[in-house]
Amino acid sequence: MTDRKNHIPFDEDNYTHNIERNNERMLDRRGFMKTLVGAAGLFAISSLPWGTIAAKELMGLSKKEYSHKKIASLKAVAVGDSVDFSFPGEHDSALLIRLSETRFVAYQNACTHLRCPVFWKKEEDKMICPCHHGEFSAKTGKPVAGPPRRPLPQIQLKVENGFIYATGVKRYEA
Template sequence: MDQEKNNKVPYNEDNYTHNIRKNNERTLDRRGFMKTMVGAAGVFAISTLPWGGLAAKELAGLGQKSHPKMKIADVQALKVGEAVEFAYPGENDSALLIRLGENEYKAYQNACTHLKCPVFWNGEEKKMVCPCHHGFFDPKSGAPTGGPPRRPLPEIIVAVEGPTIYATGVKRYEA
């Protein structure tokens, strides 16, 4: 009796592909699925073109940004060998101004170029230190002198006008 059930075709039709021909049984076959996927990929590729154009413009240096002039500190408030933190160009962009000599000031964005950890001024050793991975930067150039960072810190352009130190812009990174 079990053998009779196993040898019978479960449907009245004589083949197992009977459901392919039924209406609305297969509205999306392999070919239709592939056409949909290629179309979706094309739409996605075309939608990214404007962003690629903006990135190319920025990398080519055609999109020069202007930054506002902002007061950092008074000259008398900052002694030689000291540093002060400030926010520039935006209120969430941390930066560091160092007075290296009587008339020598350097300012850098103080996010390490390795993994964006904060960079601190060590006045005793006269170097900028990233404590996260023991990275060191030269205060005169912003170039890395030790540790994992390979790119210099972005420099902020500084101007001294009378008794006040101002930030006036950010230098572009050049490879």
């Protein structure tokens, strides 16, 4: 007598009873991993040109040339006063402060914590970020209180023929 429980109704190679018998073992675990590693490698290689462009741009920021921009005349800014202006772009807010007869400083006017505007407090001799009570030294641009940890980017200035000009941006260096 034949044992019907042990009878195999199909060929042993067709263990899933798939209609596409010839293609059922095309993508096993090893094939899947090869495909996955190949796709990751292709992605990495395709992103290299963008990474090199970004690195070249970041490396050249300190050497970047900006067109000089006239901010104000010496007579228009009294000692202790500040002037708002835009530099290096039209939408980049900046702040010029006259600390003494001969000393001027200028910083980009966005807190390094969350980019809130920074205001000059003449009576306190510091710049204040009202969003999270951040404070920056007017002489150095470095944070003295609050959550900001990086100094404000400093704008390089030049005084010539009775006018104050913005000439460049000194980036933060760790």
